[in-house]
Amino acid sequence: MNDDSRFLTLTPEEWTAVALSLEVALKSILFSLPIAILVGWLLGRRRFFGKSVVDAFVHLPFVLPPVVTGYVLLLLFGVKGPVGSLLNDWFGFRFAFTTAGATLATAVMTFPLMVRAIRLSAGAVDRGLEDAARTLGAGPLDRFFSITLPLMIPGIAAAAMTAFAAALGEFGAVITFAASIPGETQTLPLAIYGALQVPGGEETAARLSIVSFILALTALFASERIAHRTHVLQG
């Protein structure tokens, strides 16, 4: 093996970070997508009391320093926090310093990104089509699942892929809430940061940075493709 190929080969520890990043990103999207669709639809299509408050609240993680978001999560979901202590007492389930915690922090951080895109796609659905469905006998839920949701799919898919790309890079909230535990909460950016803190870690940092770069680009391209394909499919 020459030096070049060794540089391009990931160590088992680095692989763990990559795999964990993908797992955390994927789970966080799956977990928050249904909620993001509901909230995006509510904000894009309905008028209700306190809408601007909900809107601002949803966007908080977008504008707050990520460290603050992580700290708030720690206060709420930490073992001594009001939610965290209940979960711990009743189910023995802990968010803080676990993979689930990294996933939660990532989900909270990418949530506004998804809601923004889904909200736009919900607002763009032609209400005339929903009226047509009404006259054909479709009730509210039926209309949502047979007309509104399918027509939102391009926006939802693009939102999910963009959020996935962003999720791979979540740093501040994750390290604050879940810390940097290899194999547990140490995702790619945390591993890169960690590597840079020790002497001789530059090579690891560079390799993982290249991986990050490739993953992010792939996700963005995929998001473009999905949006394009579904647009074509739906005319």
Next chain:
Amino acid sequence: MIRIDIARQLGAFRLAAAFEVQARGATVVFGASGAGKSCLLAAIAGLVKPDSGQIEIAGETLFDSARAIDVAAEARRVGFVFQEARLFPHMSVRANLEYGSKRRKEHKAAVRFDDVVALLGIAGLMERRPRTLSGGEKQRVAIGRALLSNPRLLLLDEPLASLDDPRKAEILPFLERLRDEIGIPMLYVTHSMDEVARIADHLVLLDQGKVVAAGSPGELSGRLDLPLLIDRPDVGAILLGQVAAQDEARGVTRVAVGATEFLLSHIDLPPTHPVRLRVLARDVAIATQRPEGLSVQNVLSCRLTALVDRPNGRCLLQLDLGGASLLALLTADSARRLHLQAGQDVFALVKSVASSALV
């Protein structure tokens, strides 16, 4: 019966429409843009809630503000054909057609899928996506989709308005067959007199949110007191007649209207078959004595029953054909020159007649 009596305020505009029509055949609601026609249909369908009033179809109350009845649009069984077809873009033509029928399975279908597809000529489009259809094809599929949802009333909101003339000509025969072959009553909104002439069994005139007249197209189109009908370049009478005889030698068809007969270019229909005629007032000239040596085929003896002055030195005449009314538009100067007066017997020279067959 279909009974409508609703009021709705929309900013400065007020819709206050009340009328009653038979729950069969085609009722055309005619009015200019902004007369409240679309709002009226949306209220009947349940897409818009009136401020007050009642809506009743064949004995069932769909809306009654006094009794707090407001049946949801999805439960009204009122089909709606929109101006822009509004097909679901993510479904095939077949899935669009089946969307309504799948959701109203409990009701026995009044029409069969294959019959509707054949009637509308859309059998070859089944697996296509709406975006690949022409405007006329889209509208036919939209009509089929509404029909197949088992409606007890079909609402059509200017279904031809967004189409060009060739496409209109393509759809109109389907609408006529729909009226004549399928027993679902239609409420058809338009601002086109052509469509009124070809489709209307009953006519409701809507002007600035109010019903100004309702009745048969023949009766209303022969009146001189309805600005909505006579303030148009294509003012004219709609006549309901029937085939009296075929004159094979001359290649013409005799059509009986009231006490008189029209000669038309051959139409291939058996005797006694109903025929609609439309005679524009500007295509009718008047003679006080029977003229000789004319190329005009239809010279009808009739009585001048009324005349009114019109702008631009014109004069509009109402002529009684013995049970049917014809209109003639002359210059006021001609009317003076001929000393035309109500009650006088005259001859109407009809230069052109448009006809369409009724089943």
